Amino acid sequence: xxxxxxxxxxxxxxxxxxxxxxxxxxxxxxxxxxxxxxxxxxxxxxxxxxxxxxxxxxxxxxxxxxxxxxxxxxxxxxxxxxxxxxxxxxxxxxxxxxxxxxxxxxxx
Numbered sequence: 001x002x003x004x005x006x007x008x009x010x011x012x013x014x015x016x017x018x019x020x021x022x023x024x025x026x027x028x029x030x031x032x033x034x035x036x037x038x039x040x041x042x043x044x045x046x047x048x049x050x051x052x053x054x055x056x057x058x059x060x061x062x063x064x065x066x067x068x069x070x071x072x073x074x075x076x077x078x079x080x081x082x083x084x085x086x087x088x089x090x091x092x093x094x095x096x097x098x099x100x101x102x103x104x105x106x107x108x
Contacts, residue, residue, distance in 0.1 A: 007032045014060035018050050018078035036072075038087065039102060046092060047084035055079050062106050069095035070104075 010032045012021055025034040025048045033044045054077040055063050063071040063079055070082045086092040087102075 005032060010035045012036045012045065014072065015075040017076050018074040018080040021074055021080055022048050022050055033086075036082070038085070038098075039104070041088050043088065044086040044092075045082055045084070046086065047082075049081040049083055051079045051081050053079040062104060064106060065096075065099055065104065067096055070099060 005028065009024075010028055012024065012034050014021070016024075021034075025045055028034050029046060033046065035042050036045055037043065049068075051071065053063075053071070055061075055073045056077060057063060057073040059073055059075050061073045063073050065071075066081070068081060068083065071079050072082060074080050082095045084092065085095045085098055087098060090098075
């Protein structure tokens with residue numbers, strides 16, 4: 001048996017590995033949906049992809065913005081690609097399209 005789903009489970013803990021975060025995102029669709037912060041506001045995450053990439057950035061730091069989406073550092077130096085998001089009060093869309101209208105800066 002599995003535990004009852006609740007909204008408290010939806011916040012992504014970037015200290016976990018990319019695989020665990022991918023499982024969380026897939027497991028919380030259609031409700032309550034995994035969430036992260038973009039521009040200081042909550043944003044729903046509908047699709048992610050594991051990458052064969054590592055980084056020395058802190059978990060939760062943005063690694064790169066690509067044509068496919070936003071690369072985010074996870075625990076253990078792993079990296080995940082956020083592909084599909086829904087901003088608060090907005091519609092569900094590809095992360096790359098969202099970032100065209102809401103650019104972010106990547107710190108080196």
